[in-house]
Amino acid sequence: MADPHPCILIPVYNHPATISPLCDELAVLEIPLLLVDDGSDHECASELDRLAANGHHLLRLDINQGKGAAVRAGLKQAQHLGYTHALQVDADGQHGIDDLPAFLAELDTAPDTLVVGYPCYDASVPRVRFYGRYATHIWVWINTLSLDIRDSMCGVRLYPVAALNRLLAQYSCGNRMTFDTEVLVRWHWAGGDMAHRPVRVHYPRDGVSHFAVWRDNRQISLMHTRLFFGMLLRLPRLLARRWRRQHEVSR
Template sequence: MSELRPCALIPVYNHPDTVAGVVERLARHELPIILVDDGSDAGCRRELERLASQGHTLVTHADNRGKGAAVRSGLIEAERLGYTHALQVDADGQHHPADIPAFLDAMYQSPRRLLAGYACYDESVPKARRYGRYATHVWVWINTLSRHIRDSMCGVRLYPVTQVNSLLRRHPCGNRMTFDTEVLVRWYWAGGELANLPVRVHYPEQGVSHFAVWRDNTQISLMHARLFLAMWPRLPGLLRRHWRQP
């Protein structure tokens, strides 16, 4: 990668009150910003159009397809525009902006690595949300025979665009909440380099969550089962990789 051109990628679904603050904080790092409107309602659409009028790129879905579909659309647009890396950040403002420079620094040190954030919660996090994530963590460790992926559900990560898009053409990784986890597992299976970086997370009292408990938990459970079955043909290679790692 002779010239690195990072951008920020923000998937948005009905976060009109927080997305502008996220954009402002990312713009301080001189990052071009790609917003993906995943079928938001009229109020949020107006806010995104206002942000786009300031020079930010806006990709629009006519209806809600899910976070995974929004991230894929953003990555395709990032590659079309010539960006080499995309820093995915959630639109809800939960992530501490001071943690962003570490991702950019690590990108310049190792451009081929996928950089995955791991959540460092303050006292605002609901206990059910915090401990409920461990079921996914354990399944990821089983399906990779490794604890190298520290947190597969954190919404901050930096993707090498061309390599991840190539992976996603073979394995779309789901349209909704399964995407964040599956793309990291598939990346690891493919032999991709990966590093974990801390991200402080705060849950505001009036925060908006689009996690649909029954639908998304069902899809996540099916994803883990599917990955577990797909892991078996890869078992010899994963074992060799496991024993080679320090």
Template sequence: MAVVPVYNHPRAIGGVVAALRAAGLPCILVDDGSDADCAAVLDRLAGDGVEVLSHDRNRGKGAAVASGFRRAAQRGYTHVLQLDADGQHDTAALPTLLAAAHANPGAVIAGYPVYDDSVPAIRLYGRYLTHIWVWIHTLSLRIRDSMCGFRIYPLRPTLALLAHAHVGRRMDFDTEILVRLDWAGVPVVNLPVRVRYPQDGVSHYRMGRDNLLLTLMHLRLFLGMLPRAPQLLRRLFRGRP
């Protein structure tokens, strides 16, 4: 099952859904309060293995993904492939990610981006700051990239985490849930995914709001790491030959 959070990506979402359906994956498109034009596109895509789940207002990417996770579990699925709706991720990686999930059913299969020349430099450098913080939060290099929106989750530990832990509901979701799953002992398998930034791409990143959310997230995770540090260090040293 694939879950795609959608907020005003009417031009890209059709291609994303076509690629997922070509791979044999049923889809839940979570309309996170999109405007009428995008909502109409989603309505046309519904059916033939595609379900549209709508939020009455924009609640954030993380809230949309969580809604999709819960619906997939209600329908009896054990794993969910999360893919962003903007069309930036190369869906040619789908077979590789799906094979890794079959081989590692208890793990998160996390894509990490391989960029072409279209990537804005500020995005690239900003990601490295988050990488450093994630390595501090986990006291390890187990997570190669925590921000990529192309990954496969095992639903049981993921839903258990969402039920009992604070996880950001907007742009802070992807990083926070991956760190907290790592803390819970869920393995992370990192796989490369090609990413491009089209000239006409739509970004919903809000510099002031989202930078504040990410700062607060890193503060939460750092404070959460401190009491877990002995356990994380034992885990690190047990992994050495």
């Protein structure tokens, strides 16, 4: 594999107040930024134009399609620009920037590994979000027949770009909030290597959330159902993999 050439991928939808400070904070990592405008309104689009004029990459989607679509488009663009890895970071500034170098450190020893963040919350986390995540955790553990995926909803992860794009050419993994979870389950099914790193998470009091309760919960429920039947189709292979791992540990 060629020497790693990473970028930071940020899907953006109407975060005009946080995206510029976030870009300033990320400058310490000295890695190019790829901003994906997911059909933002005029205020945010203008801010993104200003950031692009300052040298950041900008990919603009004409209409809002959802986080999954924005990340998928960003990964294609990252490969087109010659980047080998994309460190996905949310645009709302809730993640601890100091925790990101640990993700990038994996490039030196495990460049084929998908590195996934797991959140370390402070007191700002809404209780409904904190406990609500466990419904998805349980379904992910069922659909992978393992506890290998510690958290499938955190917005920080380091993707090997070419391998992810090959996977996404087969399975789109959804356009909106289902993407982050489904892409990890399918990566696990495919036998991809995965590592986990902690990320501190703070929810600002005036933070912007684009989670649509009825629409997104419905799509998430349908995703878990679809993945469950996908797990059943892969059951012999998943059980064989589980047996091999247990056998190797016991040797």
